[in-house]
Amino acid sequence: MVRPLQTILDAVLDGVVVVDDAGRVELLNAEACRILETSSAHAQGVPIERVAGPDHALATVTGKVLDQLRPAIADEIAIERRFSGDLIADLAVAPLPEADGAGAVLVLRDRTIQNSLRETLSEREKLTSYGHIAAGIAHEVKNPLSGIRGAAELLELRAEDDRSRRTAGLIVREVDRISALVDELMVFARGEALDPQPVNVHQVLDEVLELIAADPLARETRIERIYDPSIPELMADASRLAQVFLNLGRNALQAFDEKGGELVVRTRVSLDRRVAASDGRMLPTIVVEVRDDGPGIPPEDLQRLATPFFTTKPDGTGLGLAVARHWVTQHGGTLDVRSSVGTGTTVRVTLPLERAAPNPTPEKSPTHHDSPREREG
Ligand SMILES: Nc1ncnc2c1ncn2[C@@H]1O[C@H](COP(=O)(O)OP(=O)(O)OP(=O)(O)O)[C@@H](O)[C@H]1O
Ligand SMILES: [Mg+2]
Incomplete structure (x- = not known):
């Protein structure tokens, strides 16, 4: 049996694109479609510079290989994408022998995860x-x-x-x-282990937002929840997660002036931002974004946020974000802060979607956790 070439290429984990001697796309596999945000139907017959942009490394390197008939590589090229965010990829281009119709084969390796x-x-x-x-x-x-x-x-x-x-x-x-x-x-000392239980993230967020709403600082704050109902229960330590979101919510409140502002908590499942589990499996992630339209953080402060004790508040300890990041990291996730002055701040928490085993006894509450631990200070 001869399997179709496309089926074989689609099983390859790197992006593969075959172009003819004029640089027109002949064939591309599923990973290349994902990386370049295109489809076979769209890209076939299209010059590679139209797929990637004329000055793009993808086009220039391919052009050089077709000219000189020698292989070439380019490390860490940036690929701007319209829908799923930019990514970094390594590129290798090899010429195809004249006897087989000339052209070149491009191999793209997504570096984002690495x-x-x-x-x-x-x-x-x-x-x-x-x-x-x-x-x-x-x-x-x-x-x-x-x-x-x-x-x-x-x-x-x-x-x-x-x-x-x-x-x-x-x-x-x-x-x-x-x-x-x-x-x-x-908290930073090693040895404080997590107690993972099946957790409904939205329940944790609701409890935290209730505490936030009750804060005297929140009087003029509008709280919006945009929850993705498809998020299943995951294995996590609910009280630690509550601590994380409480710290983030408090920061947003404290950033608003007396006119208040809008605090948006948004959740979604992401297949694009996978993280590695301890056993090496790649897990999809859930993303929780805590966004405020407060004053934002100047770039020079943004770099110092990861440092414990960095604070701009007269009575702050500067541990809120460091503690939040610590617990997220303990869960195998990541926490990143994006902010621009005048627009506001978005803290994105990414957690591996380590699914909880389905609960056979629905009469027992599947999510049991302590109420969020309040930080004293
Ligand atoms: N949402 C936000 N908007 C604007 N600035 C923020 C925001 N979140 C954090 N920051 C800035 O980052 C600094 C560090 O935050 P962090 O939560 O670590 O400490 P803190 O809030 O100052 O003190 P605490 O230990 O009480 O949380 C803050 O002092 C503030 O300057
Ligand atoms: Mg804080």
């Missing part, structure tokens, strides 16, 4: 080193703190005048504040 894996990896390394430092500090600080607190309590009890009592009480309260901060820092 690049995002690399970024995730270096982010993880960074967080791990913060974790080591934080765990060390927390440990050294916690012990003397409890000593100070105990001594201050004794002083408070034994104080003979009001002023001494108040001063001792102040020490106790301030020590508690440091303790809470240290606990928050401990």
